[in-house]
Amino acid sequence: xxxxxxxxxxxxxxxxxxxxxxxxxxxxxxxxxxxxSIIRQRxxxxxxxxHGEITSHLSGFLYRTTNLVEExxxxxxxxxxxxxxxxxxxxxxxxxxxxEAMLKWEEEKAVGGEExxxxxxxxxxIRGNMIEDAKKLLELMGFPVIQAPSxxxxxxxxxxxxxxxxxxxxxxxxxxxxxxxxxxxNLAATxxxxxxxxxxxxxxxxxxxxLESGLRKLEITREQLxxxxxxxxxxxxxxxxxxxxxKALKLIKKHGxxxxxxxxxxxxISHMAEIRELFLVPDVTPDYEIKWKKPASSAxxxxxxxxxxxxxxxxxxAVERLVEASEEGQQTLDKWF
DNA sequence: CTGTCTGA
DNA sequence: TCAGACAGG
Numbered sequence: 001x002x003x004x005x006x007x008x009x010x011x012x013x014x015x016x017x018x019x020x021x022x023x024x025x026x027x028x029x030x031x032x033x034x035x036x037s038i039i040r041q042r043x044x045x046x047x048x049x050x051h052g053e054i055t056s057h058l059s060g061f062l063y064r065t066t067n068l069v070e071e072x073x074x075x076x077x078x079x080x081x082x083x084x085x086x087x088x089x090x091x092x093x094x095x096x097x098x099x100e101a102m103l104k105w106e107e108e109k110a111v112g113g114e115e116x117x118x119x120x121x122x123x124x125x126i127r128g129n130m131i132e133d134a135k136k137l138l139e140l141m142g143f144p145v146i147q148a149p150s151x152x153x154x155x156x157x158x159x160x161x162x163x164x165x166x167x168x169x170x171x172x173x174x175x176x177x178x179x180x181x182x183x184x185x186n187l188a189a190t191x192x193x194x195x196x197x198x199x200x201x202x203x204x205x206x207x208x209x210x211l212e213s214g215l216r217k218l219e220i221t222r223e224q225l226x227x228x229x230x231x232x233x234x235x236x237x238x239x240x241x242x243x244x245x246x247k248a249l250k251l252i253k254k255h256g257x258x259x260x261x262x263x264x265x266x267x268x269i270s271h272m273a274e275i276r277e278l279f280l281v282p283d284v285t286p287d288y289e290i291k292w293k294k295p296a297s298s299a300x301x302x303x304x305x306x307x308x309x310x311x312x313x314x315x316x317x318a319v320e321r322l323v324e325a326s327e328e329g330q331q332t333l334d335k336w337f
Numbered sequence: 338c339t340g341t342c343t344g345a
Numbered sequence: 346t347c348a349g350a351c352a353g354g
Contacts, residue, residue, distance in 0.1 A: 039338050039353085047354040055354050056338085063339050189339070309354050314340070 001033075002172030003229045006245035009176070009214040011207040016190050019166075019206070020072035023290075024184060025156035027170035028077040028145075029126075032134055034171060035060030037124040043109050044120020049309040057130055058137055058308060062300075065141065066318050067189050070325040072332075076144045076165060076290055079135060080152040084278055086236040086271050098123050133308075140300045141322060142293040142337070154178040154282035164290055167208070174235070176211050177226050177279045183209045218249065226279045227258035236275045240267050292337045295322050 039056035040046050046056040068075055083091065101122035108116040139145050148155030156168040157180035167182035168175040175183045185207040215222060231248040233239020243251070243265070251261035262268055269275070297319045304310035330337070 035338070041352080047352095049354055053354090059353065060338055067339085304354095311353075314353080317340090 001030075001235075002174045003177060003234050004232055004245060005173045005176070005229070008218060008228070008245050008249060009173070009209045010217065011185070011209055013205040014208050016068075016071045016073070016187075016206055019184070021074070022166040023074045023076060023164065024068075024167050024169045024187065025076045025078050025146075025159045025165035026187065027152050027156055027168060027172070027175070028134065028138075029080045029131075029152050030170045030172060031061070031077075032057045032130065033124065033126065035064075036126065036130070037121045040117060040120055042117060043112075044105055044116045044118075046120075046124075049307075053128060053133075053308065054130060055133075055308050055310070057134055058304060058310075061134055061137055062141075062304065062315070062318055064188055065138070065143070066322045066325065068187065069322060069329065072329055074292065074329065075169070076146060076156075076159065077135075077138050078146045078148055078152045078156040078159070079131065081147060081149045081155075084150055084236065084283070086275055086278070090235055090238075095125075098125050137300065137303060140296045140303060142295045142326065144290045144292060146288045146290075149285050150283040151178070153180075155284045155288075156180065158282065158284040158286075159288065159290075162286075173209070176209065176214075177222075177229055177234075178282050179211070179222060179280075181211050183211075185209070220249070220252065223276075223280065224252050224257065226276055227252050227261070229279070230258055230269055230272060230275060231261060234275065234279075236278065237269050237271070240265060240269070292326070294337055295319060295326060297323060 035057040036046065036054065039060055046054050047059055049055050065075060101119045105116060105119035105123050108119055135145050146155065146159070153168065153170060153172065153175045156165070156170070157175045157178035159165045160168050160180045160182065167184045168180040169184045169187040171185055173183065187206060190205050211222070215225060228245065228248040230237060231240050231243050231251065232245055251264065252258065255261045255264065258272070300319050301312060301315050304315045305312045
């Protein structure tokens with residue numbers, strides 16, 4: 001998923017509390033996918049309501065976002081629109097990889113195998129009403145939900161460039177290519193986290209990556225960064241075999257742009273001009289409204305508990321925390337609603 | 338992932 | 346009180 005920029009960019013570890021008062025444009029699809037993949041039982045089955053609808057993502061959004069608000073963060077959720085045409089090839093490829101993983105999951109599950117979870121996660125795919133349900137929940141919780149015309153990361157980056165958000169929240173680096181001034185990764189409750197399977201604990205912190213200072217350090221432009229990404233591979237092209245982030249950087253710095261690099265390696269990239277433009281002149285809309293509302297407490301409870309079988313005690317508790325935290329934010333931070 | 342319960 | 350195990354839907 002996304003572009004592998006490796007360690008080209010410096011990642012600064014920060015505490016969640018350092019984002020207090022900041023607006024973060026969260027890549028909702030990316031986050032949803034993360035929840036869908038991770039929130040599962042040991043045999044790999046996701047959380048499911050009595051109608052057979054997946055609810056892992058709803059659980060994730062409810063609890064995590066409440067925690068973010070308690071930290072004083074003001075989240076905006078940006079959803080994907082229609083994917084660009086050049087993405088179709090990779091989307092199809094991912095689909096077949098998932099289908100294969102799904103078969104292996106069934107096999108492992110049948111024999112109670114240890115690798116069931118791994119294959120289940122690899123088979124994760126968004127289906128049914130998952131996106132609609134997530135939008136509905138987030139809106140009821142009072143967050144701005146923005147519909148991107150095309151790529152959510154592009155729209156989120158645009159919002160941040162406009163100064164309407166401090167950063168884009170995503171696990172992928174793609175937002176940098178779209179010009180996001182800052183990307184925040186691991187936007188979750190920080191602290192010790194156990195790796196499933198082994199008894200290993202890792203101290204997970206948020207990571208901040210800054211575009212301008214990163215480019216300055218590498219002594220390249222954003223156009224050149226996009227060229228590096230094209231060599232390494234993006235969601236729209238497979239990249240050149242044998243070229244990783246470091247080699248790509250060297251080649252682009254040597255030749256100035258991708259044309260020379262392709263000449264040296266005797267390769268080419270189909271639809272190169274279009275993909276470049278996709279990153280540099282992305283399909284985004286200035287027509288978005290960022291407005292926080294008071295959480296619709298009873299509607300959230302009704303939606304999650306009546307429609308999706310969540311426990312009323314748990315949801316009520318979370319919603320109370322959310323209400324309190326957003327009122328707190330209202331008083332001590334800038335205007336929320 | 339996150340909240341909750343438990344056993345020292 | 347606080348890791349660690351476990352369940353959530």
